[in-house]
Amino acid sequence: MAMVAAMDRTAPASFTRITADGAAEPVTRMLAAEVPIAIEINGIGYAVMMATPADLEDFATGFLLAERLAERAEDIADIDTHETETGIILRATLAGEGAARVVDRVRHRATDSACGLCGIDNLESALRPLPHLPETVLAEPGAIFAALAALRDRQTLNAQTGAAHAAALCAADGTIRLVREDVGRHNGFDKLIGAMARQALEWDGGFALLSSRCSFELVEKAVLARCPLLAAISAPTALAASRARDAGLALAVLARSDSLLWMGAAA
Template identity: 45%
Template sequence: MPTDDALTAADLPPPLLTLPLPGGAAEECVAVELPVALTVNGISQAVMLATPADLEDFALGFALNEGWISTRQDLLDVEVLTQLDGIELALQVTAAREQQLKARRRMLAGRTGCGLCGLESLSQVSAVSPHPVQAPSLAPGALDRAVAALAPAQVLNARCGGLHAAAWCDRTGALQLAREDVGRHNALDKLCGALARRSEPAGDGFILMSSRASFELVHKTAMAGVGLLACMSAPSSLAIETAQKLGLQLWAFVREGRATRYA
């Protein structure tokens, strides 16, 4: 909720900053990383470290991927509140979704946190499991075309480096939409939020990530109803296991004309 320290929307920090290097002889462009708190109907739910860009997409995608809401219609409003120590995304959801969130918090009261984004207990991992998904039928060369298109779509990363990208590609590998963030999972949440706003058909394409393939990325991809995740770096064992359980097609080391399918 707003506080006495709240600033105006015009004071939203930029996603990149130009800072002087030691000695003052040169300047360097760096990505901005700051705390972003997500509240639902005035109740604190999570605090993430993220890049202040595409925050409305981030709020919607995070809420969908963490199971706070089921559809974009459950999210009534998002207010971006710039505080002195970070940003608050104040989500307003329907009364039914608010009651479900309150019930979840009461059930888990007193348990220790596990560090998984948006969850307060390991027991919640299965509580927000996505439904099984079906992989699209890709055209020959689709992964190579998608990888070739990713770098030009990383506008912020081209200026400073250090940002991950999540991209939505159609079955031919044509890149349709991309989002960037210092956190790979944040970039994916932003992308999923943008797709939800556009009502993109999840079964007609795949997601390409500039990062390694982690459990979180597989889980969020499936929560979005997408059946194929391609990552440019290595997968983890839990990512592979989760993809196999969900029927999600997982590709990794998708770069330089190669790709390895793990699930």
């Protein structure tokens, strides 16, 4: 996959499109960029967010308003965008009461804060190296189609609310062994991984199936949980695909009843 500059909004990636009847063909698809964006306020490192690098002044403004650090856009004197090799730093300047709120908020929270180049340090920590997964025999695409067909009936919370994501542990043949749900896709996967740990369950040649897009954080969770294959019903971001490739995690994305896109070890 092509390298993505910090300010690129998209990047091309190569997949193999596999249909339910077994046909396969190479395809190229544009993926949305996902990069770490460090937000500094009055020289203080406040947060690192994973986002698409577009409309960054809007993003910073909305973030400051949502955090109640600014009461209106006019409270923000300036927003400077600084591109680095590992991501983007948004340096915002707050005046008046907003400046005091930042200092007070940072003083009372558990995360680290620093000045000057702290944004660069935070960006690098956001993209720490992942362990490389060992080569293993992966489930066949047919197993993913089978799991997809069975997932809906296992999404009890979503059936009641229409507002929950599912994360499923699937056997090598596509049988769903365990499901966890949550309104947050990250939370659902955390719950599944935690349940597997508590019950001493292994992947055993199976895979994880997520009812969400394949974001950077979910790829990292899969790798750290030693999951060999991650399937998701929506597309990955460019960063997610790159991190999966580097860690040896196979991806099956845009998984639908009739086709999916495969990236990684041969299907």
